[in-house]
Amino acid sequence: MAGVRLFGTMGAEASFREEDFFGREEELSALTRAAADGGRGIGSSFMIYGPPNIGKTSLLLKLAHDLRSSPETGGIPRPFPFYFSFSQILSHPLALSQHFIQEFLWQLLRFLGDGQPSPFDPEGMCDQLSVHGFTGCREILAAHAKYTAAGDGLSALVNALSFPFAAGGELFYPVFLFDDFQYTGKLQGVTDGAMLSILRPYIKSGHYPMFLSGSSPGRVTASLKREGLFGTFQMLEIGGLSQESSLRLWQYLCERRRLEIPASLLPRASKRLGGIPVYQRMLVEEIFFRNARVTDVVGLENLYALSVTEGKLNRYWREFFENTFPERARRGRAIRFLKRVLCDRFPLDTVEGALSLMGASQEEGEAVLSAFEFKGLMKSDLEQLAFIGDPVLADFLFWAFERGVLGKGGSQVAASIVQARLSHVEPESGQDAGHARRVAVVKELMRKWDLREVPLLLLDFGKFREKFGGKGLLEVVIGMEGEQVRVRLPKISSVSTGYRTHRGGPRFDFDLVAYGFLEGDFSEENLVIWAVDVVPEKNLAARAVEHFENRCRLLALEKRLPADRLRKWMLLDETADPAAVDLAAQYGVHLSHPTQVRLFLNLFGLEELEREPEAPRPSFTGAPRGEKPLEYELVLPMKADSEMVAARVAEEVAAFASVDSDTVDRIKMAIIEACINAFEHSASESGKVRLRYLLSPEKIELYVQDDGKGFGAGKTPEESKKNRGWGLKLIRELVDDVEIVTGPDGTVVRMVKFLDAGQPGPARKGEGAPDAPGADG
């Protein structure tokens, strides 16, 4: 009776139901062909890999079933599929070799039609085999017994693994379906790769197709390469089912459990579960045992979330992590790490980055990564790490993190999962393409802020208006040491869509929620959350600020965040009521104008995001004379290369006026030179230089102001010696008008570039192509 077999492959075989198997036609076809070719000595071998429980074992068992069912071929040897799983139960080579022989004999006798052989009586099975004309079996058993008695595990293993190749002949040839092959690298006292060394000549012969399967292809392929076998094997990656196969599985499962799920929901359900058959079975069982009805998307999402947070899908992954990481602290660390990678999509592809994110010692971190790789949750190729994108695992990790770290209840987490998914799939009404694009731009921008230092004032429209009497639009301050208003942006580890506790409850429907960590320290103490809203209305009203603040308070309460750990940011569309600006200042809500965001994008090299499709920029062509100019301000520290920031902003400002590229270049060079002059000669105590850009239909005016002692217009003797002192000369040549005013409070350099040749002002210089080399006098 099969039931008496306590360990071995029978468990997997017994649980496999051929009628439950759907899809994978292409894979089966390739493997069947390779198995058939073994009879002619041209059989291929395959390495089958994929994440845990994706269906690799089912594929092998289905192949075994199909091969066993293949018709007699009249005198030509038939493929005998020998399925064997190298599980962790048999880590000792003596036990493994003994079991291997028994399993082979048992499966072979079944293949030859011997009913139910006695699995624990190898001698008896040998006798049965002799009826079919196979001799020499007992000699092999005797040799194995001798090695076993001597405790020689490796010899016993060689003996056992060679056994199948001694059998065969006219009736059949073995096709090896070796499952969980990565465990062969963990045999006691046997070096990694020894198994392949033993099998190598048989694999090379082409007469014995060998299909190795496992979750950790990296280890197995390394062994294959060491043995010079890598080229012999074809790699076959197993992923989720195709949608068509997945739908057929849904229909079959629902019929079996007599469930009624609207057909329109099934494609979504397939996608939700990544097309992974085991999840489909579990969700159907969940629905069946809860006696639940699924009538709409919300119902489906609710049942899924319940399963992930407290049902079958939860138990499934919980046991997986408990088995993989028996020690609680390490398990917690592994879960938190993987949550940041899979849920928060932390960009990570190196071991160093992974260890840093994990915050563990190198030894522990590598042990965790090794376990992930062994279990198939991570691939490592040329030291580049890649993690599997299993949607159910990601939700499980979200549950584990929210529950374990933030102490949230299952229902709260389930509601979050449901809401996040519904929000993600169905954008809210009223959020048009422009809004979505702007959200995407800000999202990308937040990602780019990774570890950059940007001060508070950069974002704060309200403070800026207050400081400059409502005249200007922007002040950018870059990295001033000791600056009061300066803050360090957290390392942004995740940017996601909004957040709500549960359906119908308080709405935390922000446009973006970014999770980050101060000082690059991934600890809970340094967790910071950014809540961001992109205001779709033309004019920001106080009521909208109030509403935003209320949601922020709920979010802070929900996340148990201290006041300084929630950063609030609203992005205006065009204008704001003074009352709204006041209220935002009162609540500490940063307001930003799209112009500011565009400048940030430019600074961070992201301008293409905004430019396609481009929002119409204000055009100055034909604008009435005397219109109030656009004004931008920038405060820079006097430190190396800061002038490049000034140049980039100048480029952006010039782009508003649609001037030609030569003019843009001249403006950039002029402001660079003015900045360098200020840096070198002003001896400013504040160490800052203030820049203003005024853009009107007629001209661009650039002001560079320092609070130093001023500088002379000519070269100093030292400069002359070093070929220096070209700055002011260059400026004068590059722009149309220059004015330098030095007073007790410092120096202002005013530079003007006229935009229209017909405008009054000094004659334009340097237009067109420069003179030929050597022509300049």
Add this chain to the structure above:
Amino acid sequence: MTGNPTIRTREEGETLVVYVGGYLNNVLGEEVERVVREQFDAGGRQVLLHFGETRLVNSIGISFIIGIVEKVMEREGRMAFCDVSRINRELFQITRLAKYVRSFDTEKDALEYLARTV
């Protein structure tokens, strides 16, 4: 903001071609000066400065180029520029560098010019 100085060199016959990439400021200027000095110390006499990858040049960078030109002239070497952007040609004219060093549109033209003048 500007990244590290990027400089590449290659030898074409007796000419050292120096590719000046990025922002030509004091840091990059020093680097160009060092490379050219080493070429002359090793007995070389011809240098081609390739500005095709140069984004911006500031006055300090220009002062280094002037210093290099002076040294080349002192040692009776030969020098040319190529692939210079319009704004940088303009700067070289303003600073009169263009009077002493010829600029060519392509590296090939510049190398031919230097080969002819050996």
